[in-house]
Amino acid sequence: MSKSMWKQWENAVSQAGDQNVQQLWNHLAYRPDQLPLLGSVTRLKGGHMKGKEGWSDVHHYEITGAGRINYQFHPDYAGGAQGDKHAVVKVTSIDMSSH
Amino acid sequence: MLRMSATIVGMILAVPVKGDNIMAVTTRSGRTYQPTDLTTAKRRDFIEEARVGVARLRNSDGETLVALPERDLNALVELRDHALAFLSLENAMSRAREDRRSTDFGELAWATALDDDDLAEFRAEFADGLASALAERSVARLDKTIHAWRLTSDLLRDPVAMARVNAGVDEDDVEVSSPTEIANEPAV
Numbered sequence: 001m002s003k004s005m006w007k008q009w010e011n012a013v014s015q016a017g018d019q020n021v022q023q024l025w026n027h028l029a030y031r032p033d034q035l036p037l038l039g040s041v042t043r044l045k046g047g048h049m050k051g052k053e054g055w056s057d058v059h060h061y062e063i064t065g066a067g068r069i070n071y072q073f074h075p076d077y078a079g080g081a082q083g084d085k086h087a088v089v090k091v092t093s094i095d096m097s098s099h
Numbered sequence: 100m101l102r103m104s105a106t107i108v109g110m111i112l113a114v115p116v117k118g119d120n121i122m123a124v125t126t127r128s129g130r131t132y133q134p135t136d137l138t139t140a141k142r143r144d145f146i147e148e149a150r151v152g153v154a155r156l157r158n159s160d161g162e163t164l165v166a167l168p169e170r171d172l173n174a175l176v177e178l179r180d181h182a183l184a185f186l187s188l189e190n191a192m193s194r195a196r197e198d199r200r201s202t203d204f205g206e207l208a209w210a211t212a213l214d215d216d217d218l219a220e221f222r223a224e225f226a227d228g229l230a231s232a233l234a235e236r237s238v239a240r241l242d243k244t245i246h247a248w249r250l251t252s253d254l255l256r257d258p259v260a261m262a263r264v265n266a267g268v269d270e271d272d273v274e275v276s277s278p279t280e281i282a283n284e285p286a287v
Contacts, residue, residue, distance in 0.1 A: 045221070
């Protein structure tokens with residue numbers, strides 16, 4: 001996640017409640033490629049949301065009770081400072097406003 | 100698609116044509132009841148016909164009324180609304196991109212964020228969804244499709260977020276702590 005989103009993440013924790021955001025975190029950390037146990041995930045549409053170079057298509061998670069988050073995941077990401085292949089989930093945006 | 104949409108509206112406003120089995124809005128017996136039938140044992144037949152499809156009642160003015168399950172009526176109304184939205188989309192897409200206004204899209208005004216390739220894909224999925232909704236008597240799957248495209252248009256309007264799509268991890272990125280860890284961090 002970009003440093004610039006950190007405040008939004010903390011706001012998400014406080015607004016949506018610990019339990020709902022913990023469910024989101026568990027989903028992203030352990031099973032981003034599967035349907036969540038709670039909350040809802042939508043795979044976004046169209047050519048601009050298609051994943052490239054190993055990244056998944058962009059997914060959208062609606063946090064129960066408040067807000068939403070867009071993300072992609074990569075099962076074997078080898079970039080970044082660590083260099084070794086590891087699974088990564090990248091948050092592209094957080095929106096805590098309601099529709 | 101124009102013909103199908105017109106049929107949906109017509110079926111809501113008028114008694115369905117015999118033999119037209121779209122939405123299965125047909126009577127089981129083909130019988131038309133009189134108001135006086137509802138005071139006799141025939142009202143059970145009337146109610147049963149309404150429960151499984153459509154029951155017709157001709158009032159003293161000669162006008163035919165129909166009774167049907169509310170869920171079927173709701174599905175027809177929702178289908179009509181979606182069909183009208185689809186027609187708006189078709190109408191907007193028939194114009195050159197530079198001539199389109201967001202109002203041309205009606206309730207789908209958010210679709211202006213989609214480029215022509217995405218619009219064509221959206222249109223195709225919308226058409227498939229309408230056909231499936233007719234067969235299933237439910238717009239639930241179509242609603243999910245439209246919702247996904249709406250979310251897509253929201254993200255397309257966010258240039259900062261779009262710059263991160265398919266971009267690698269960089270020095271600006273940080274690992275996210277779980278909410279539990281954040282809650283347990285000592286206050287600064």
